[in-house]
Structures are given as C-alpha cells and as structure tokens.
Amino acid sequence: MADKKGRTGSSAAAPAEASSPTLQGVSRALRVLDVVAQRPMRTTELSEELGISWATLQRTLAQLEADEFISRDERGNFHIGRKTWLLGSTYLVGHRLMELAVPLLTRESSLVPTSVLQLVERSGDTTVVLFSREAASKEVITRTTYGHHFPLHCGSKGWVFLANAEPEFIDRYLSEPLISLTPATVTDPDELRERLAEVREQGYAVTVGDVQSFTGSVAAPVFNDEGQVEACICAVSRRSSLTGDKQEQIVELVQRVAQTLSLGLGWQPLRHAKVVQRG
Numbered sequence: 001m002a003d004k005k006g007r008t009g010s011s012a013a014a015p016a017e018a019s020s021p022t023l024q025g026v027s028r029a030l031r032v033l034d035v036v037a038q039r040p041m042r043t044t045e046l047s048e049e050l051g052i053s054w055a056t057l058q059r060t061l062a063q064l065e066a067d068e069f070i071s072r073d074e075r076g077n078f079h080i081g082r083k084t085w086l087l088g089s090t091y092l093v094g095h096r097l098m099e100l101a102v103p104l105l106t107r108e109s110s111l112v113p114t115s116v117l118q119l120v121e122r123s124g125d126t127t128v129v130l131f132s133r134e135a136a137s138k139e140v141i142t143r144t145t146y147g148h149h150f151p152l153h154c155g156s157k158g159w160v161f162l163a164n165a166e167p168e169f170i171d172r173y174l175s176e177p178l179i180s181l182t183p184a185t186v187t188d189p190d191e192l193r194e195r196l197a198e199v200r201e202q203g204y205a206v207t208v209g210d211v212q213s214f215t216g217s218v219a220a221p222v223f224n225d226e227g228q229v230e231a232c233i234c235a236v237s238r239r240s241s242l243t244g245d246k247q248e249q250i251v252e253l254v255q256r257v258a259q260t261l262s263l264g265l266g267w268q269p270l271r272h273a274k275v276v277q278r279g
Helices: 021-038 043-050 054-066 082-092 096-111 156-163 167-174 189-202 244-264
Strands: 070-072 078-080 115-123 126-133 149-151 205-208 215-223 229-238
Touching: 021 043, 021 054, 021 070, 021 078, 043 054, 054 070, 096 115, 096 126, 096 229, 096 244, 115 156, 126 156, 149 156, 156 189, 156 205, 156 215, 156 229, 167 189, 215 244, 229 244
Parallel strands: none
Antiparallel strands: 070 078, 115 126, 115 229, 126 149, 205 215, 215 229
C-alpha cells in the first residue's frame, strides 16, 4: 500500500464502490483531501496516488479549490485550504482532553526545560499532534507542531498507540512495507514486535534518532473511562537529554502527566488493569 511507502494516511486506497454518482463524488473529494493533508501534490501526482483519471480528478480539484477546501501554490502543488482548516479547528473547540491537557502541559513544561511537550492522538495509521508546548529553554528542538503526523512505527508516540492496538491491527500494520525516516527507524516487523511488547510491559516508550537523527522522545498513554488509549503525552528532546538521570526525569514527568489526564477522563487503574495489560 502507498501508506508506508510515502504517504502516512490510511484512507488513500479506493473505498468500496459508492452506490450513486453523488456519493462517488463525495468519496473522491474526501480522498483528495486526505492525501493533500499528508503532503502537497500536483495534479499528476494525485492522479497516480489515487488511481483517478486526470480528467475526472481535474473536476474534483476545481470544485474543491473554488470552495476553498484546497489551494494551489505557484508551483502547482495543492495544499489544504482555509475552509478545511476552519473545519479542522472546530474539532478542538470544547475538546475535553485539550481543556485538561493545555494548562497541565504549560505548567509542567518548566520541569523539563529542554523538552517539547505534546498532546497526541491517533488517526488511522498515523499520529497527529493536537498541542505542542515549546521547550522552556526556547531551544529549537523539533519542527513538529500542531497537525503534524507520522506513521505509527516512527517515534515513541506512535509506538504507544501501536503497542496498545488490537492484535489484528498490529498484524495488518506490520504486514505492509514500513518507511524509514532515518537509519535508526525500526522497520523490521519482528524487532518492532519485541519493542512493542516492552512498551506494553513498562507502560511507556522511548525512541532515539528514528524520526530526526538529533532528537529522541518519550511517550506514555492517556486512557479513557473505558480503559482504552485515548491519546498520549510525548516529550521530544535532543538525544543528549535522553541518557541517565535526565531520561529518568523525563519518563517520570511524562507518565505523571499522562496518568493525571487519564484520571481526569475517568480512567480507573484497578478496574481497567486487564484492559491496559492486554497484548
């Protein structure tokens, strides 16, 4: 599939045949938005990615552009437009977890001044950053801010979601080719399974150099009132900060913040212990 080879979304594949021309058009438009949200593309690239004829795609693009759901730059690349941004931003309005997390991450960021603290959710085969609190030191550590997304096998945030996913999902994900962002990205399915088992056992993930060669990260799951992983808290630091006592301090803070948010969502550790430990 194209997802692990270049795209990080999970819905580029053609959906089941729509029952009417109208539904087919809606489905086609949504697929275009999904792909363009991953990275800007020209018409030819989109046509190849989606398996849609150039002429048909042109009509869809023209309508989406006219309605400001996408925009085109001077190079002919299509980007997400202001109307799509407006729709997406309304998702965060009244978002319960955001309301709990933002003041907490803002307060706790001073305790790990060389780390960027993030609230992250999963969308299909990707992680999506909902909120990013810059390092208190003002050091530029990562370009990852709101809306950035990565495949689940890249970075500690993705490992947390993948480790806690249903076995069938893990099997499907690991059966497909896995892209490598750096030489340190784990792409061997057997090795990744071992690492995911460690994540489930210890309750957090640590990765170094697998997204950006000079950074590493620590992430821990946020559970909801049903004991399911709702989100995760991630601290991104320069790799020099993820050694010895410095790493232990970051792991402790990330786990504490994640647990505080979990309790705020109604998670009950004793009641949900079997759910959390499920492999």
